[in-house]
Amino acid sequence: xxxxxxxxxxxxxxxxxxSIINCAYSNSxxxxxxxxxxxxxxxxxxxxxxxxNMDKRQGQRVTVLLNKTVKHLSLQIAATQPGDSxxxxxxxxxxxxxxxxxxxxxxxxSS
Amino acid sequence: xxxxxxxxxxxxxxxxxNVTLSCEQNLNxxxxxxxxQDPGQGLRLIYYSQIVNDFQKGDIAxxxxxxREKKESxxxxxxxxxxxxxxxxxxxxxxxxxxxxxxxxxxxxLTVV
Numbered sequence: 001x002x003x004x005x006x007x008x009x010x011x012x013x014x015x016x017x018x019s020i021i022n023c024a025y026s027n028s029x030x031x032x033x034x035x036x037x038x039x040x041x042x043x044x045x046x047x048x049x050x051x052x053n054m055d056k057r058q059g060q061r062v063t064v065l066l067n068k069t070v071k072h073l074s075l076q077i078a079a080t081q082p083g084d085s086x087x088x089x090x091x092x093x094x095x096x097x098x099x100x101x102x103x104x105x106x107x108x109x110s111s
Numbered sequence: 112x113x114x115x116x117x118x119x120x121x122x123x124x125x126x127x128x129n130v131t132l133s134c135e136q137n138l139n140x141x142x143x144x145x146x147x148q149d150p151g152q153g154l155r156l157i158y159y160s161q162i163v164n165d166f167q168k169g170d171i172a173x174x175x176x177x178x179r180e181k182k183e184s185x186x187x188x189x190x191x192x193x194x195x196x197x198x199x200x201x202x203x204x205x206x207x208x209x210x211x212x213x214x215x216x217x218x219x220x221l222t223v224v
Contacts, residue, residue, distance in 0.1 A: 009151065032211055041120075043201050043215030044154070089153060091211070098169065099210040101153030 008105055015111040019080045023073040023090035023102050030092035030100075035064060035075045038087045038104070047075070047088075077107075085109045114138070117202050117216035124189070124196065124223050132187045132219045134202035142208045143185035147171060148199040148218075157200075160185055161208040189221060197223045 013019050025033070031052040036044035048059045050066050050073075057064050063076040073090050087104040115136040124130045134143065142161050146154040156169030160179040174193025179185055185204075189196045199220050203213035 034211055041218070041220070043203075043217050045215070049211070091153075093211040097210075098156050098159070099154075099213075101155075103151060103153050 009103070010106045010108065012108045012110065013080050015080060015082060015109055017080055019075075019077040019084070019107060019109075021075045021077075021088050021105045021107065023075075025071050025073060025090070025092045025100075025102075027092060027094065027100070028068075028071065030094050032093040032095070033064070033066060033073050034091045034093070034099075035062075035073075036089045036091065037084075038089065040086075044089060080107075080109050082109045082111050115202060115204050115214055115216040117200075117219050119219060120217065122219055122221045124221060126223055127191045129188055129190050130196075130221065132189065132200055132202075132221070134185045134187065134216060136183055136185075136204045138204060138206075138214070139182070140204035140206050140214075141182070142205045142210075142213070143179070144203040144205075144210065144213055145169075145175070145177065145185070145187045146201040146203065148201060154201060156210075157187065159208075159210075196221055 034049045035047040037047050038044045048064050050057045050064045061078045065074045087106050089104045090102045091099045093099050118133045144159040145157040148154050155171050157175050158177045160166040163182050176188045201218045202216040205213040
């Protein structure tokens with residue numbers, strides 16, 4: 001089936017920098033997108049979501065951008081902290097169907 | 112506290128043996144899911160259950176079996192037919208069948224020795 005992919009498997013940033021994690025999706029019928037954070041040895045945690053009728057959504061220190069023209073999704077983390085170090089996954093969903101997960105980007109934050 | 116609990120956290124199995132992974136939730140959720148995660152890969156759906164006594168195959172069900180005799184429990188058996196069982200297994204649940212709204216457990220790491 002179609003899959004969601006991430007552009008980079010790893011991203012290293014300095015504490016205090018802004019991080020941008022990218023994701024490309026291929027199913028134009030997907031109408032809901034989610035970003036998850038997964039710390040080592042733990043299950044994924046929901047970070048933020050966005051519906052296809054939106055271009056941008058902001059949370060606490062995080063922003064998700066959706067560009068449907070090029071089927072691109074990004075997660076921006078402001079003032080990245082060491083506690084943000086984890087694997088970040090995007091996932092796409094079409095109503096009534098299973099989630100499709102991307103491969104994940106490992107974010108490493110050095111202080 | 113309400114939550115979803117997977118046990119054990121680490122599990123070792125000899126090749127050719129069946130092994131059962133436990134998943135329990137006290138969230139009163141109807142739907143439960145099992146995913147497999149391999150290094151550098153996204154989660155892949157093994158099985159899901161929308162309601163008690165019902166379950167459906169996901170994308171990679173071969174070599175796995177499940178049961179849903181109770182609302183709060185959705186055990187996964189990794190059988191000897193699963194050729195590459197070493198992986199991180201994640202259970203999730205949601206109020207109803209809405210995979211995007213599921214909460215995840217902490218996972219079980221299965222290693223075949």
